[in-house]
Amino acid sequence: MKKKERQQKIVDEVSINRKVSSSYLSEKLDVSEDTIRRDIKELHDQGLLAKVHGGAISTVQKLYHYNEDVIYNRENKVRIALKAIKLIEDGMVIIMSGGTTNLILAKLLPKNLKATVYTYSLPIAMQLTEHPLIETIFIGGKIQRSAMVTTGIDVIQYLSNIRANICFIGVSALSIEQGVTDEGYEVAMIKKAMINASQKTVFLVTPNKFNATLNHDVCSFGEIETVVTDLASDDLTFKKYRKEGLPML
Incomplete structure (x- = not known):
């Protein structure tokens, strides 16, 4: 799977689930967690998702409030x-x-x-x-x-x-x-x-x-x-x- 395709799948998963862990994405996309973390950082820098401890969350509606479902711990x-x-x-x-x-x-x-x-x-x-x-x-x-x-x-x-x-x-x-x-x-x-x-x-x-x-x-x-x-x-x-x-x- 090419990098661009993999990153699009990450964005899709975050959009659907609101929050995803690096370990979940690693298993689903069959790549290392280090690769997933690098992808998440790049996507975070592009404003397509928000990097958090252990994974990523959606940025939709983040300007006004946090969705309580995506608050870790x-x-x-x-x-x-x-x-x-x-x-x-x-x-x-x-x-x-x-x-x-x-x-x-x-x-x-x-x-x-x-x-x-x-x-x-x-x-x-x-x-x-x-x-x-x-x-x-x-x-x-x-x-x-x-x-x-x-x-x-x-x-x-x-x-x-x-x-x-x-x-x-x-x-x-x-x-x-x-x-x-x-x-x-x-x-x-x-x-x-x-x-x-x-x-x-x-x-x-x-x-x-x-x-x-x-x-x-x-x-x-x-x-x-x-x-x-x-x-x-x-x-x-x-x-x-x-x-x-x-x-x-």
Whole structure:
């Protein structure tokens, strides 16, 4: 099968199923997972699908909202969001980063909560507009199409003028050696600005983000104030990080 034909089949599978794994495509198309990952990256760069951990999802309607069926580890993220909500009080000023864990948090906020939320995530801002008592402030800037967040110096400067009670940061990677890291330089800088603008910082971490390191520092391990995860207290990873002094909920 030629490359062009194979990539078209990948696009077709994603369109039909909304989400597909690299292993599924590898078996179906009888090629290696490395080949599939390269194809997915090329198709992602062309805007024909969205590359995610372990596979790809459709970009249809992604501009306005995420289809909940294509949120990976959704049950984990719901449990994390429900824990995080307990840290929020009426009247708070909140900053939220991008990512699907924060998107679920925005969706699950109690309808009687009165708060002001700043975010540079377009999907989260759109979700918050459905909340009757939350004042939503979208921080504008250059849009990063893959994640539908704004980036750039304008976002960082805006955040420098905010004094928030709490911020919620979705974590891309966390390790004892490197702390919180992120794939993109601009997003890492924005998350640093969020930390500086907030009295309290809460990191939302799904189990697959532990013991991972990416290219750009957000904060060191010793600077982490609070981690919310859905790892069980008897989980070996939970015990390991708790032993190192990480505050975990």
